Amino acid sequence: MSLEVVLTNVQLLLARPEEADLRKINHYAARRGAEVEEVSYIIKLYTENLPLYNSMGVELFVGDQQIRQYSSFKNGIYFKVNDPQQLSTLQGEEIRFRRPGTNEFVNTGIRLPAEESANRGTRGADVTQLPTQEEVLRE
Structure with a gap:
């Protein structure tokens, strides 16, 4: 069975990190010995026809890096990045x-x-002014 995927749009959006995201961000900061922005990057992939949850499954890659955890929203799929170095x-x-x-x-x-x-450029800004992840994923 061939795989056909049609992406119609991609968005990179900032969102307020959830509690689990903050733990990851603090881990990245401690590992690097440097401050890491407390922000979650939500990447929304708008799809026309993606058979994500069938018995054969689908793997998502960005370049050569596999995105192991992604979920669906109303108009496609999304994944989250909390590490600015990974995002880069x-x-x-x-x-x-x-x-x-x-x-x-x-x-x-x-x-x-x-x-x-x-x-970007939330450094020094009030992170509470960012939309929640739920708000970002409504559309």
Whole structure:
């Protein structure tokens, strides 16, 4: 069974981190010995037809990096990044899919946008002014 995926849009949005996200962010900061912005990056992939939850499954990649945890929202799928260094390595990379156990990728031709598109620069800003993740995922 061939895999057909049509992405219509991708958005990189900032959201207020949840409690579990803050623990991850604090871990990244402690590991690096540097401050890490307390923000979650939500990447929304708008799909026309993605058979995500069938018996064969679908793996999501950005460039060569597999996104192991993603979920659905009304108009597609999304994943979250809490590590700004990881986000930097993903930006500009093509979003791709494949069936588990195969080497054949479905290339979408769509790349993860640069962080400037997320209106970054929250450093020093009140993080409570960011939308919640629930609010970001409503659309």
